[in-house]
Amino acid sequence: MKNFLSVNDAGNINNLVKTALNFKKNPLASYALGKGKRMGLMFLNPSMRTRLSTQIAAQNLGMEVIVFNAGQDGWSLEFEEGAIMNGSTAEHVKDAAPILGKYFDILGVRTFPSLKNREEDYSEKIIQQFVKYSGIPIVSLESATVHPLQSLTDIITISERLPVKAKPKVVLTWAPHVKPLPQCVANSFSQWINAWGQTEFVIANPAGYDLDTNFTNGAVVTNDQAQALKDADFVYVKNWSSYKDYGKIIPVEDDWMLTKNKLAVTNNARVMHCLPVRRNVELSDEVLDSSNSLVTEEAGNRVWAAQAVLADILNGLL
């Protein structure tokens, strides 16, 4: 692959999963592949798991890695074409990106949506400008609408725990939160699960929280959480703000926090979450602390997902 911005760049998902699981068994198997190559990780927004796991993945491939917090180590970037830059942004992406393209062989970029202008966010304006102006492969470390390294991780984690069953049932269920969050993880999970095509997929969310159908296409969407959870093999819990009333938190009457009680109707479902998780808001302690929770093993798999993607990109640079 050239860039890794969404499932559309992934090629055969099962092949990526296989590569990732091989790295999990032998992290340094391709240590020579990235020798003499350098990866930049540019954070326009904070990150812990993505920052650490991608850095480790690149190091496991023998690359040198430089992490850079824009706006904190450096300064704020401008993304408007033709901007008269007499305000607070100090450098245009048109000037910064080509230079990052000279310094690095691969560039990872994290950027969040504004949650104010839906059209602009959903055009992926920011990360697309890095693609356009850097001239090198760009890896999304989460962008305005998707988080593909997380979603690949999720497929890997499900693959490892796949029950012997024609079509295991995967439920993505909305959860409460105190802040308006992006739709990225939910969009991306839906898109990957659909593309993977090996499960029965149901999305449960309150009225007003339906995701963009471009991502959910093919999935059953319901406002009835209890109904959705019935016989589920995997329950993916995540908050997102409204897509329709864009970026807003719409008051919800029912209690959508996932509890042990609610899991009773599932097929002893494994519970997933991308983390960080607000305990006792999104998910109860008793669920997170139970053996049904896959969240730690899921986060651990972030390394192998990133390593599979980077290895594929490095192979394309040979």
Added chain:
Amino acid sequence: MKNFLSVNDAGNINNLVKTALNFKKNPLASYALGKGKRMGLMFLNPSMRTRLSTQIAAQNLGMEVIVFNAGQDGWSLEFEEGAIMNGSTAEHVKDAAPILGKYFDILGVRTFPSLKNREEDYSEKIIQQFVKYSGIPIVSLESATVHPLQSLTDIITISERLPVKAKPKVVLTWAPHVKPLPQCVANSFSQWINAWGQTEFVIANPAGYDLDTNFTNGAVVTNDQAQALKDADFVYVKNWSSYKDYGKIIPVEDDWMLTKNKLAVTNNARVMHCLPVRRNVELSDEVLDSSNSLVTEEAGNRVWAAQAVLADILNGLL
């Protein structure tokens, strides 16, 4: 050793000192020991010497090191069991620590006391949760009540300058400061000097500043600085806030700043301080700029102390 949280993890102190001094002579002597191992350094509070020296020590052992500022690169952690996380903390240590345990082989953690809740601080609640939930060796980069890498450094520094004498006299003397500081360095120094047992140890501090006797146990404590300094071979200068009136600065009438004049009664004592030091508040320029000062050589020894500890932990991982 498994963890390095206090003198209780140190084993034979003289053996650690010997290992450290060997590394000082030959920094790359055990470069193969950490090959393929990765250390995370997580800072919940700022640091210069600890950050740099531990990073260098780990690199000298062939490890890959990733430094991470929680709250700045990432987000604020929650430490309360059962917390309903609808406030400002974004992730519970119960979720973060196990993942750090998956990403790293050894984790260094720096965390400061609140100086508000003595019982909680002295339970070492925060660093103990990293021990409990990470599943990997934890190295204290200073915690709520102790700073063991500093104290090992101090013993190394004293060892290098040990006069031919049955029991050299070591004096820990309180010094003024503009801010309420933790008791960590003083607690830890007392604990290590006591455990080492090769010196006559006296602590001088104003009334109201007595340290927790669990740490000073065995040391003479006096409010008479001049008396304490008499015939001292080493004078360790440090400010700390009150343990009794917890975390407070209690007004002090006498002038406790260490000056050249005050040193006249010592045995041409070597002067130590963990740094950073407030010049002309804690210690006068003339003392710090004199040949009696060991502060630079002491800070330099931080590398070898950390390297001895990490080598010992790595040997335990083989």
Added chain:
Amino acid sequence: MKNFLSVNDAGNINNLVKTALNFKKNPLASYALGKGKRMGLMFLNPSMRTRLSTQIAAQNLGMEVIVFNAGQDGWSLEFEEGAIMNGSTAEHVKDAAPILGKYFDILGVRTFPSLKNREEDYSEKIIQQFVKYSGIPIVSLESATVHPLQSLTDIITISERLPVKAKPKVVLTWAPHVKPLPQCVANSFSQWINAWGQTEFVIANPAGYDLDTNFTNGAVVTNDQAQALKDADFVYVKNWSSYKDYGKIIPVEDDWMLTKNKLAVTNNARVMHCLPVRRNVELSDEVLDSSNSLVTEEAGNRVWAAQAVLADILNGLL
């Protein structure tokens, strides 16, 4: 060379340029030179290109590099001799620098001028204290009055595009900006171009913006931008605040932004800027996006300039 603080440390400029261009062809040619050596990069002010390019240069020479943001990762430094440190600065450079000298083999330092006290800024008080107290080679990553790694880069970039001509004409032209900026880049460019001596050099700036003649010595200075641009082969665009009315922005009536129209009188001049650039304030989009712009290739050359300097210093440490 021992330190790299200005053109006075550069020795034969053409030799440095030649070394840099060799590294550009073969980045890892001297990978063994820095083996076992460690470079610290200390930022008292933000940086992107300098941070990344110097780090890459040091890695290309086989060095280990540690980047450190003072005041953000650590704390604020004091630079006043004899200061009674009861204010906001937590550590004196007299204590910090010698320790950095113990931890590193080479130290890079970035520091900006106050733009308030001209005499103090122009004495280079801050970086000179690192030279005085660290005991190791200091590399300027931009100081109060000069930016020598940028200027060496500029000479390299001009060298690569040198027309067949006895004395190509180089014009440094002032440009508008929204904030009062240091004179560093302009001072340093003037000083290096003068020392290089291979061009006809003209500086154009509005009244009140004349640079310190210690740096411009030998150059024609004019307030007539159009006249200066005539037959120019290279146009270097840069804002700076007033040296005379120190650190101030003096209102300027004419429009000094460089546009395509203004370039018509040049000899199809190549346009340079150190970046970051305020588009449509300093330089128009049409100039920056044209093939006349060298800004990306200039920023790319930062790596090779730094690498030539570090290699020279490393050779001196053998």
